[in-house]
Amino acid sequence: MRAALLILLAAAVLGAVATAARAAAPSTPPETSFTGLDSSQLPGADPADVQIAAAPTSLVELVNSTAAVFPPAGGPARQTLTLGRLFSSAAVDRSNDDTTDPRVLYDPLTRRFFGAMFDITRTETVFGATATSDPTSPRTVAGFQSQGCPDQPRLGLSTTVVVLTDDLFSSCRGNGGFVGGEITVVSKQDLLNGIRPRASHFGPSAAFEAITPAASLAPSSTAYLVSVATTGTAIGIIRVSGATPSSLPVQTIRLARPLRNPPAAPQRGTNVPVDTGDPRVQNAFVQNGILWLVLTDGCGTGGSRSCARVLAVDPAHPRVLLDRTLALPNGRFLFYPAIAPDSRGNLVVGFEYSSPAAFPSLAYAYMRPDGGFGAPADAVRGTAPNESGRYGDYSGAAVDPADPGRVWIAGEVGGAVGGTTLGWSTGIAAVRVPAQPPALLGDAATRRGTSAVITARVYPEAARTTSYVEFGRTSRYGSRTRARTAPATIRAVAATFAVPRLRRGATYHFRIVATSARGTVRSHDHVVRVPR
The missing domain is CATH 2.60.40.10 (Immunoglobulins)
Incomplete structure (x- = not known):
């Protein structure tokens, strides 16, 4: 795949004159790759909603119904359990609840896992924090009642707070209409202390639609949230400095190039296309004072293909520092990207792709600090089309705290699980950026x-x-x-x-x-x- 792929770059750098992006070495094959969870864990749960998090002693994958714990180097799962069981506590047993939309982060500062999901049975968004770096250790869990259907909860954290956002719909069944985005800010220390956390809730509001909290990768008292304007011409930034903020004003930064809705992607073996979603922020993190984010964008003539759009933002002096597009030629469509940095300042971009000649598959590329991309490499290839009409809705990427030069990626891939193309599988891979010059x-x-x-x-x-x-x-x-x-x-x-x-x-x-x-x-x- 690497030899056949071409990277197309588009840049918008504000401030000083920009250095041309250096032609980077091709991405190397994964250090390890394997098949993760699939739809057999809970037939009918669709799409996969894949998440990955790495701790020194374990690797965790979450999908729409199930969690799996793998050895730190990958391989066969040591344990699988339902999301409901994972988010149960001594006070509340959710093991038989209908659950969806999981999120998970490993916080190297506290050596704990933080997670979130939507409990459909109880109509609650749920936070959780483990007592140790063992993902199955006792957990502090807090559920927050919703006034509707809080779709796609998104999780971020700083030194002081944990932030959960969602898009509220009037109902989870039938024709529930969009009500607005919601933001819940809770005390991180309260979760660590094993008590119900102090919390502040904002919304629902159209101003918070699809807003995504960033994960802070170094000590920071400020949490950042980022979203895309519905016009596609700007991004919005929110700063949160404590567990009880009185208001959350949105600061707008205009984009040099507008975002476009990505088109559905063709796939091998069927005329049913892959749903590539919309140009919402897929995930975000903060490192060295820079806010990084990625999303799926429509690219090419008239937005005829789906690509990854990567942006670096200076939130202290609101401006876009770097704006790059990662596009694949030869009929390949890229969708549901996820990003994480390595220990040398490069950015790993995990993503799925498909084309008339390729089943939905997992791959990755990397971006140097100067914006140059290395040609992508396959991670886990799909084995069948997916005809369910739903795909994604998101993928995962996480730094390995035991070896920060290694990044784990995970995402949905095509697999006829249960003998049907309505089923799905997932791929997991550990990747490393090749040695780079300055x-x-x-x-x-x-x-x-x-x-x-x-x-x-x-x-x-x-x-x-x-x-x-x-x-x-x-x-x-x-x-x-x-x-x-x-x-x-x-x-x-x-x-x-x-x-x-x-x-x-x-x-x-x-x-x-x-x-x-x-x-x-x-x-x-x-x-x-x-x-x-």
């Missing part, structure tokens, strides 16, 4: 009198990196500044170089060079003209 972003050159100032953000990719500026009267350069060293970090390191005493009336060329043991990267050629 990345440069936002390089620019400006003149100050008879001096030139050259700046950039250097991403060392977790390797000690030296950078310097080459300059001269032609693009052959010939001279260079003194080198500067950046530590082995995943954070962006600001690099500023000054070249003084330039000749009046002359034209000079400049470029930044960054090098580590993993390779060398060079910026654009920048031209500065010095007036007489």
